[in-house]
Structures are given as structure tokens and as C-alpha cells.
Amino acid sequence: MSEKARLFLLPAGFEDPAYPGQRFLCRHGALVEGALKGYPEVLAAIDIERVGFPRPRERVIALVGEAYQSLPLLVLPPGETATAATGFSNGRAFVAGAEAILQTLAERHGLPVVHP
DSSP, X not given: OOOOXXXXXXXXXXXXXXXXXXXXXXXXXXXXXXXXXXXXXXXXXXXXXXXXSSSOOHHHHHHHOTTOOOSSEEEOOTTXXXXXXXXXXXXXXXXXXXXXXXXXXXXXXXXXXOOO
8 A cells, every 4th residue: 555645734722832821723724624524535545643733843854854844734655746746855745835735635636626
């Protein structure tokens, strides 16, 4: 079985030490998650990993390096690429940002495209 692309997201209700006593959601990650909810076949084709808000985000760093820790982030299997890839590191293409991630999931897995 070939490796799946990995979508890194912040957990819902994460805390930021800069704002004690408050909980947050990532609007960009929420957009991607919301789009995926109605497409179980796309969810089955990727792996989703929750990564805590504090940096360093070791699981992300292990794949694409310390410079690319912003989330959401879609990391493609080695040797694969995408039209909307925003970078390459350690032999992997990655896609940062909700719109680019959704475009990539549309191209790779048939998720409908975002209406203009």
C-alpha cells in the first residue's frame, strides 16, 4: 500500500499561552475540515494528524523541516507533487493554506472545487 498524503491540523479548541484562559479554532483548518465532512472517500484517501499549537511541531518538522510549521499543511508522499504545491523539502512537496489544500484535494481526490 502506498503512503497517503498527510493533512496536519490544529486541534479544535486549542490554547495559546499568549491569551490565557481562551480557546481558539483555526479558521483555515476549519474551512478545510468543513469541506471534507461531506466526502468520506476523500477522508479515506488521506491521513489527518492533529498537532498542538506550541512550536516546535516535531511531527511536521520530521517531514518538511523546521521552516514549514504553519498549519494547515498537506504533505504529499515522497516523489509526488501538485499544481498548488507551495514548497518542497526533504524530497516531499507540501501545500500550505486552505485554498491551495482544497485545490490539491480536488485535483488528487475529486473533491469539488471552491466556487469562484
